[in-house]
Amino acid sequence: MRITDEVAAALADGGPVVALESTLLAHGLPPGRNREVATEVEGAVRAAGAIPATIAVLDGQIHVGLTDAQLDRLCAADSGFAKLSARDLGPAIALSRDGATTIAGTATIAHAAGIRVFGTGGFGGVHLPAAGESLSWDVSADLDVLSGTPVTVVCSGVKSVLDIGATIEVLETRSVPVLGYRTDFFPAFYRRESRFPLSWRVESPAEAAAVATAHRAQGLRSGVLLANPIPADAEMPSELHDRLLAEGMAKVAEGGVRGGDVTPMLLEHFHTSSGGVSLDANVALVLSNVTLAAQVAVALCTN
Numbered sequence: 001m002r003i004t005d006e007v008a009a010a011l012a013d014g015g016p017v018v019a020l021e022s023t024l025l026a027h028g029l030p031p032g033r034n035r036e037v038a039t040e041v042e043g044a045v046r047a048a049g050a051i052p053a054t055i056a057v058l059d060g061q062i063h064v065g066l067t068d069a070q071l072d073r074l075c076a077a078d079s080g081f082a083k084l085s086a087r088d089l090g091p092a093i094a095l096s097r098d099g100a101t102t103i104a105g106t107a108t109i110a111h112a113a114g115i116r117v118f119g120t121g122g123f124g125g126v127h128l129p130a131a132g133e134s135l136s137w138d139v140s141a142d143l144d145v146l147s148g149t150p151v152t153v154v155c156s157g158v159k160s161v162l163d164i165g166a167t168i169e170v171l172e173t174r175s176v177p178v179l180g181y182r183t184d185f186f187p188a189f190y191r192r193e194s195r196f197p198l199s200w201r202v203e204s205p206a207e208a209a210a211v212a213t214a215h216r217a218q219g220l221r222s223g224v225l226l227a228n229p230i231p232a233d234a235e236m237p238s239e240l241h242d243r244l245l246a247e248g249m250a251k252v253a254e255g256g257v258r259g260g261d262v263t264p265m266l267l268e269h270f271h272t273s274s275g276g277v278s279l280d281a282n283v284a285l286v287l288s289n290v291t292l293a294a295q296v297a298v299a300l301c302t303n
């Protein structure tokens with residue numbers, strides 16, 4: 001694992017560090033805009049007083065913290081970077097591949113590096129079954145990894161393309177506390193609220209940090225999910241959202257798209273069909289989440 005000097009120094013000092021994933025850049029945002037977002041996200045973490053550590057695999061080497069040139073490579077249209085969940089790390093390393101890490105992959109590496117907080121966009125979850133099926137068996141490894149990895153992940157809930165109720169049930173089974181950040185309902189990514197209530201709500205980064213510390217003290221290996229709704233001024237109008245969702249799901253079904261390709265395909269449909277509205281929403285929520293993650297990381301250091 002290669003950790004940049006800046007990140008290594010912050011960790012050695014017990015300073016605040018925020019892990020950032022690379023799949024949302026390479027596979028979740030269009031080329032060009034993704035590179036701008038990479039810089040904006042790192043800037044937002046710094047502005048809130050923490051050190052950003054974007055994580056990816058380059059030529060089979062795990063990198064914690066990327067240089068500008070490495071971010072250029074990751075974000076290039078023809079990068080050919082694989083989407084790496086936790087199970088893909090071994091193959092990518094042994095076979096000297098390039099890859100962008102998902103939440104599952106990033107959280108695994110962040111914990112190994114000693115990073116306690118991770119800011120991102122949407123968490124993976126339980127997918128709805130395709131028409132004619134009773135079960136999809138497509139349950140994101142993000143859920144399993146968070147059940148055994150003690151990091152706090154700040155996200156805007158899960159996209160409404162997933163079975164939100166089932167996702168919340170699995171988080172309970174796996175002993176992952178879900179904290180609403182100034183909300184009583186699980187957020188639905190492009191929308192501030194789903195209809196699913198949460199058991200716990202926190203009002204400040206300090207409260208979230210206190211929960212993470214108390215959770216860890218119980219000897220549990222699981223992480224914490226801090227669910228931060230998209231900023232109100234960036235929320236997508238519900239009619240536009242529902243129409244794009246129905247279209248996107250139909251496209252996935254028609255194309256027989258499966259597994260790891262489902263999320264990138266749906267995101268691309270939203271981004272190309274909403275005239276930029278979903279893209280702006282996506283960027284706004286990521287920036288808000290990494291800012292909150294940095295504030296939590298700072299609070300954890302002063303605990």
Ligand code: PSU
Binds near residue numbers: 027124259
């Ligand atoms: N949600 C988004 N954008 C993304 C992802 C999720 O809005 O890019 C990515 C994250 O990296 C997440 C992954 O970990 O998709 C989940 O993929 P899957 O459902 O295939 O496990």
Ligand code: MN
Binds near residue numbers: 141260
């Ligand atoms: Mn999946």
